[in-house]
Amino acid sequence: DAMVIQNPRYQVTQFGKPVTLSCSQTLNHNVMYWYQQKSSQAPKLLFHYYDKDFNNEADTPDNFQSRRPNTSFCFLDIRSPGLGDAAMYLCATSSLPGEGKNIQYFGAGTRLSVL
Amino acid sequence: AQSVTQLDSHVSVSEGTPVLLRCNYSSSYSPSLFWYVQHPNKGLQLLLKYTSAATLVKGINGFEAEFKKSETSFHLTKPSAHMSDAAEYFCVVRVQGGGNKLTFGTGTQLKVEL
Numbered sequence: 033d034a035m036v037i038q039n040p041r042y043q044v045t046q047f048g049k050p051v052t053l054s055c056s057q058t059l060n061h062n063v064m065y066w067y068q069q070k071s072s073q074a075p076k077l078l079f080h081y082y083d084k085d086f087n088n089e090a091d092t093p094d095n096f097q098s099r100r101p102n103t104s105f106c107f108l109d110i111r112s113p114g115l116g117d118a119a120m121y122l123c124a125t126s127s128l129p130g131e132g133k134n135i136q137y138f139g140a141g142t143r144l145s146v147l
Numbered sequence: 148a149q150s151v152t153q154l155d156s157h158v159s160v161s162e163g164t165p166v167l168l169r170c171n172y173s174s175s176y177s178p179s180l181f182w183y184v185q186h187p188n189k190g191l192q193l194l195l196k197y198t199s200a201a202t203l204v205k206g207i208n209g210f211e212a213e214f215k216k217s218e219t220s221f222h223l224t225k226p227s228a229h230m231s232d233a234a235e236y237f238c239v240v241r242v243q244g245g246g247n248k249l250t251f252g253t254g255t256q257l258k259v260e261l
Contacts, residue, residue, distance in 0.1 A: 036190075038190075041212075043189055060163070063247060072254075073253070073254075074252060074253050074254055075191070075237075077248060077249075080246075080248070082246070103228045120188075121253035122190055122191065124191075127246045127247075128247075134179075134241070135196065136193075136247065136249060137192055137193075137194070138190040138191040140189055140190040141189065141190045142190065
């Protein structure tokens with residue numbers, strides 16, 4: 033019955049080795065978000081998509097990229113992971129602003145470890 | 148700009164006693180406010196939301212929150228804590244003019260003891 037699904041739940045990568053995290057949704061929402069959450073901190077928005085329109089936060093490093101090939105899927109690519117990129121990565125979805133409840137629905141997250 | 152301040156980073160209660168998690172907001176507009184809960188190694192789950200309707204908002208799992216404009220507060224309460232309530236709680240405000248972007252508080256870790 034999961035609505036926002038993140039795979040894998042745990043990911044281990046090596047320093048500098050590219051890694052991709054995936055998110056899919058069954059809600060048919062137009063907006064998808066990627067957050068980074070470091071230990072004992074609040075989630076921090078990296079970027080989001082309105083449909084195919086990509087919106088990057090000003091302080092998101094270039095090392096982080098994203099792709100959204102269709103409504104259901106969104107990917108987070110980390111081109112050269114550093115030790116400081118170890119974190120929980122959360123995907124969320126919502127309807128367009130003004131379409132009603134505008135609640136963000138979160139996936140269970142992918143915990144990334146960098147060795 | 149909108150912001151929220153969670154006044155306690157850690158709260159500890161005994162099972163069966165009331166829970167109070169405090170949140171103050173700052174906004175020049177009537178804000179949309181939310182409480183999310185995060186259990187260890189899990190994603191965030193919406194507990195409740197305030198969007199300028201009733202000031203007393205009831206959420207899931209027996210939680211509720213009251214919007215008090217005069218105090219710029221949106222505290223989360225529950226009459227009787229359960230062990231399963233132990234988690235991190237985030238007070239969140241929607242960014243005005245930011246589409247549906249959210250600004251999170253720093254979180255309150257709730258510990259429930261026997």
